[in-house]
Amino acid sequence: MKLEATTDKAISFLFGGSRHRTWPPYEIVEDTLEATARGKLEKLERLYHKGQDLSWDGREVLSSLIAKHGPPRLPEDKKASALLLLGILLWGELAAWAISADLAERIEDVEAKMAATSQAHDEARHFYVLRDYVRALGEPIPRLGGVGRTLLLGILETDSLVHKLIGMQLMVEANALAIFKSLGAANLEPVLTDLLPYYERDEARHVGLGVLYLPRLLGKLTRLEAARATAFQIRCVGLLISAGLPMRPHLQNLGIEPRKMAERVVALQDEIFGQMRETARLDGSTWVGGFVNPKGGAGPNLLELVHPPGGIDAATPLHRAFLNTWTAGARIADRALA
Numbered sequence: 001m002k003l004e005a006t007t008d009k010a011i012s013f014l015f016g017g018s019r020h021r022t023w024p025p026y027e028i029v030e031d032t033l034e035a036t037a038r039g040k041l042e043k044l045e046r047l048y049h050k051g052q053d054l055s056w057d058g059r060e061v062l063s064s065l066i067a068k069h070g071p072p073r074l075p076e077d078k079k080a081s082a083l084l085l086l087g088i089l090l091w092g093e094l095a096a097w098a099i100s101a102d103l104a105e106r107i108e109d110v111e112a113k114m115a116a117t118s119q120a121h122d123e124a125r126h127f128y129v130l131r132d133y134v135r136a137l138g139e140p141i142p143r144l145g146g147v148g149r150t151l152l153l154g155i156l157e158t159d160s161l162v163h164k165l166i167g168m169q170l171m172v173e174a175n176a177l178a179i180f181k182s183l184g185a186a187n188l189e190p191v192l193t194d195l196l197p198y199y200e201r202d203e204a205r206h207v208g209l210g211v212l213y214l215p216r217l218l219g220k221l222t223r224l225e226a227a228r229a230t231a232f233q234i235r236c237v238g239l240l241i242s243a244g245l246p247m248r249p250h251l252q253n254l255g256i257e258p259r260k261m262a263e264r265v266v267a268l269q270d271e272i273f274g275q276m277r278e279t280a281r282l283d284g285s286t287w288v289g290g291f292v293n294p295k296g297g298a299g300p301n302l303l304e305l306v307h308p309p310g311g312i313d314a315a316t317p318l319h320r321a322f323l324n325t326w327t328a329g330a331r332i333a334d335r336a337l338a
């Protein structure tokens with residue numbers, strides 16, 4: 001008995017802890033599993049191959065853009081605001097890298113695993129190119145606010161695959177895509193403007209993993225698990241809004257209209273939701289729930305609440321006071337949680 005325990009410990013020491021005891025997962029290449037959902041899985045696998053075909057060399061792209069336009073310099077009056085936004089994107093990319101690598105390890109279906117692996121490869125490139133870009137600006141790498149940090153850590157640390165996919169693929173990616181588009185349209189300086197479309201193209205593909213894979217997981221949830229997934233999404237929305245409210249003057253300084261950016265996110269999530277429904281229908285799975293479409297239910301009211309038409313100044317005094325209190329609270333949380 002004692003010898004057995006010692007042998008176990010020795011094996012564990014030599015080959016890692018119990019986490020990898022069942023590795024390699026032979027079942028992922030077994031024919032029976034492959035045969036069950038070939039059509040949909042092929043689409044997931046295609047995300048990987050597309051990722052490979054469209055892969056770009058970050059070092060080459062950045063250096064040729066700098067050679068074309070000269071060293072990047074931000075306009076003095078917009079520098080602080082732009083750096084804040086670039087900081088959010090930079091640390092968001094690092095988190096996306098870690099989260100997609102985690103998904104690649106933990107997802108069992110080989111095609112979705114391939115898509116997540118391809119995403120991890122993209123996110124590594126996104127991170128180092130943005131880091132090198134900020135270095136080329138000659139500016140210090142900006143730090144992340146505490147609310148954004150709490151949001152990303154929550155997604156990074158959750159044990160639930162469903163929560164991870166909702167948080168990363170559907171919430172963070174959709175917001176990142178809207179920021180990339182808005183920042184590109186703001187036309188701050190030519191190197192950044194030409195660099196951002198490379199990011200956009202990759203991020204749009206990343207949403208695909210959530211669209212194609214998440215409905216199958218949501219279809220298996222119990223009502224309690226679905227309620228937990230919805231709660232997780234609501235938490236992400238709350239943190240995203242709280243991180244965004246103090247950014248409002250900075251966005252306006254960059255010529256970005258916050259309501260327009262939020263509308264972009266909502267439209268994209270509505271599109272994602274429609275595609276997920278379609279995936280579930282083709283899959284024949286009964287979707288219990290777990291993901292709320294921001295365009296349905298309380299979504300439009302939330303948009304009106306956070307981004308009143310005409311801006312905060314056009315809102316009623318009560319509405320204005322509410323938003324100013326929320327913003328002040330978010331600023332305190334940003335410092336306290338950083």
Ligand SMILES: [Fe+2]
Nearest residue numbers: 093096123126
């Ligand atoms: Fe990215």
Ligand SMILES: [Fe+2]
Nearest residue numbers: 096173203206
């Ligand atoms: Fe991404």
